[in-house]
Amino acid sequence: MRVLSGIQPTGRFHWGNYFGAIRQYIELQEVADEAFYFIANLHALTTIRDREQLQKNTLDAAIDLLALGLDPQKATLFVQSDVPEVCELTWLLMTVTPMGLLERCHAYKDKKARGLPADAGLFAYPVLMAADILAYDSDTVPVGEDQLQHIEVCRDLAGSFNAKFGETFVLPRAKIIEGAARVPGTDGEKMSKSYNNTLDIFEEPEILRKKIMRIVTDSRPIHEPKDPETDHLFQLYSLFASPAQREAMAARYRQGGFGYGEVKTALADLAIDYFAEARRRRAELEQKPELVLKILADGAKKARAKAAEVLLRAKKACGVQYCW
Ligand code: ADP
Ligand code: TRP
Secondary structure (H helix, E strand, C coil): CEEEEEECCCCCCEHHHHHHHHHHHHHHHHHCCEEEEEECHHHHCCCCCCHHHHHHHHHHHHHHHHHHCCCCCCCEEEEHHHCCHHHHHHHHHHCCCCHHHHHCCHHHHHHHHCCCCCCHHHHHHHHHHHHHHHCCCCCEEEECHHHHHHHHHHHHHHHHHHHHHCCCCCCCEEEECCCCCCCECCCCCECCHHHCCCCECCCCHHHHHHHHHCCCCCCCCCCCCCCHHHCHHHHHHHHHCCHHHHHHHHHHHHHCCCCHHHHHHHHHHHHHHHCHHHHHHHHHHHCCHHHHHHHHHHHHHHHHHHHHHHHHHHHHHHCCCCCC
16 A cells, blocks of 8 residues: 655644544554655645745644654655656646646635636646645545545546556545544534634643633533534544543433533543643654754655656656656
């Protein structure tokens, strides 16, 4: 199994990113024959236009992933823009990409529907993503459900390139992250940076506790029994609780006679404890930016070697390979 995934450095990672993506990357590094993970800064460039911000976010993302357990001995970690071969591959793929396919892709379609101006970068975003995947002969791409459409585009493009020019690319499969479902935010909607309802992994414990205490709940009286399964606070609690803790809390819900404040306190205790080790590792790594940059440089070197091999194969296949 050759695993690859990318994550955009558009802000600090939140619980949704962890339970919906990062945790699975870390689990897969143990079982994959090879695992490539990168920080998708070229994709982020379609939304972040502030140089310092993008640079800071990219380094922060690398530190976060390492602190959370991504192990450079087991997985190759790099920054997308450090592998220029991918951009060349994007062009080759662009020549077999029907306009209509990209017009149907949701990032572009949604922006257009809201009457916002979209640039060609956003329009071609799925082609760059296809190149990211194909450049490493990846066969397994762990992603959240929101990225499924993009994996289908990648398969389409790889298939039509192969049909026109002969077998060149490995057709990848999405590995939909199970059990991640949808992590709710502080307002009960899907947790997302865009909704300003996130609980961040590396938030200062005391600030995190305050944010948890402010999670929106319904106003049913204390004595009334409540259904745990439909409550977003319970869903959040379940992310961190052991099966026994979860069951005990569910029983409390069904009985009634407790306030949500009690669940919030229990959630804050569990969450702070859950990420304590990662927070400690993060503080250490923050003091050693040169070590993080070295890991990224080594990762990029390894990734480039593979991408160069695939790019050469693709250039030969379509007849654009000449002097080297
Ligand atoms: P955001 O919505 O905050 O901008 P991203 O789109 O950058 O987050 O998310 C990166 C990945 O993290 C997604 O592809 C998805 O797999 C996962 N993810 C994000 N939010 C959630 C959530 N609330 N629940 C489950 N997974 C999530
Ligand atoms: N588009 C993905 C996201 O927003 C990030 C990404 C870029 C990616 N290239 C990729 C994910 C290749 C998987 C494979 O979450």
